[in-house]
Amino acid sequence: MTALTIRPLQPGETDLFLSYPFPRQPELWESQRDYVALLAAKAYRPEHTWVAIRDGVVVARACWWTGPEDKRPYSLDWLEAEPGPGQVELGTALLRKAHETMRNDEGRKPDYHLFLPPGWRDDAMVRVAAEARLQTARNVDLALFVERYSYRWSAEQDGLPDRSDRLEFRPADDAQMLVVLRQVLDGSLDAHDQRSVAEHGLDRAAELQLEGLYWFPSPRDWWQLAYTGSGELVGVIIPARNYDMPTIGYIGVVPSQRGHGYGAELLAEMAWRLNDHAPGEAVGADTDFSNVPMVKAFARTGFRITEEHLVLTDTAAGK
Template sequence: MTDLVMRTLDANSAHLFHTMPDPLALAEKHRRTTFRPEWQRIALRDGRTVARAAWWGRAEDTEPLLINWLDVAEGEEAAGAELLRTAPWRPDELDLDLPGGWRDDAGLRAAAETRAAAARLAGYAPLVERFLYRWTPDRGLPERPGRLVFTPEPDDAVFLDLLRRIHSVTLDAHARRAIAQGGVEQAAQEELDIFHWMPSPRSWWQIARTRAGDPVGIHIPARNPSGPCVGFIGVVPEHRGHGYAYDLLAECTHFLAAEGAEFIAAATDRSNFPMAAHFTKAGYPVVRERVNFWADGAVSAG
């Protein structure tokens, strides 16, 4: 087998990134994503592109935040791993996005396994599988149960306290990873940092309370760099078991629709069966799936 040639692209060579087949429809998935050519790399063998990867960050970031496009030709897992290992950036996170129902299609399953093998060889371990959702106005607005009162709250300390309570008992794999590393305080702070990271207004954040005034949870209508999204839904442990997460999701959907959202993206862990059921009830179809990988040294939970 001939030697590999690794190439980091630039504005003049960016077109070379698209010289591979796209069985996982990643070009469609990332049609709203802006990639910097200089954060894209390809691996060539005999002049043929056998692996490609794109690192992503916001316009103001000086280093990429994650890898969210990885393609590897069949039998070239080692080339894909080398492409990642020799890059000048080493973000903790790698996302492998897949078409919905990929396990039921032999070709898609093989393509996914090839890319996952390359990620593992490069030192990334799977953390969690997630469902990716997309609500559109033709789905209709979910009914508001009317059980809760929603209000904004300007004090971050109030949100941080509720996040501590929410993450004290959680099914979320990312929160569990943070708890394993630094306790509930780290998980809550990381969540709050993500809320601030999003470019949507701080005034959108809302707390849900019972009509008697008891805090039930929070919902974060948001925009990420690709558009409107459900930033967070969380219910404190003492109020679980009543389906309140659906109330929060319905309110979040109504809020973003009133802001003119033409779509709303959302996600939850595949293993979070209650939340997945709420998304289905609220009219959010699964449009993609994701396997989230973390660098081996960063993975310490479920």
């Protein structure tokens, strides 16, 4: 069999990437992505786009997403290989070669974000395509970390939710925000929050969370703390905008206020605010399957589940 050539694209080789000739799965995330548009937006870059070529034919390809201002790849979110008995082997070979240089800011292989339609396990064709990708990822020491729901909401399609009459919202400086983030992270049901606390402790995890929130290009003055009418702290809202759309950047209820339905009220407030800032645009959001209170809050607020989002992380950092 002719040897594979595996390499990143060079500038001007967009047509080579687009020449991938094999049948695609329309329900999968990468089949819905516009590579040319994302390349123009610097979300994809030639050096973060890899192909496997045999006899002049692209038989596998992968893209790592990057924020427009970021220098290192953030996540793998496009992975395809020629369907058939050699699919996993091809994808594995491509990722192994790419991972020699494709590392994130922490020196780890970037996470793999696999977006699938809701209920994908019940669709045989989608399940086969997904399992091939998951096995490919496992072969290069990426393991399932968390499963999440991806949501969309828009005022036009879903209607504005009821707005809370028992909460007040106030601005906060970074010092105040840091104190509240530390409280919110204590007992958080979010898997990424839990990992950060386990690895760094509450104080450092709060600092890292604050630093991460500055990644959003939306205005800092959108960040607010929520209080009851009597002045008791309830939580934090970070309505935001990423490089694609308005989004629920961060939401949290402090431990003493959990179990009182405030999560849905915080979400509703963010929906109203984001609709004011970007009328007519859809708002995106995510939460873990296991974060049952937030899953219920999204449902109560009218957010629709649009995808199931699997996150696979590096289990062999440094290899």
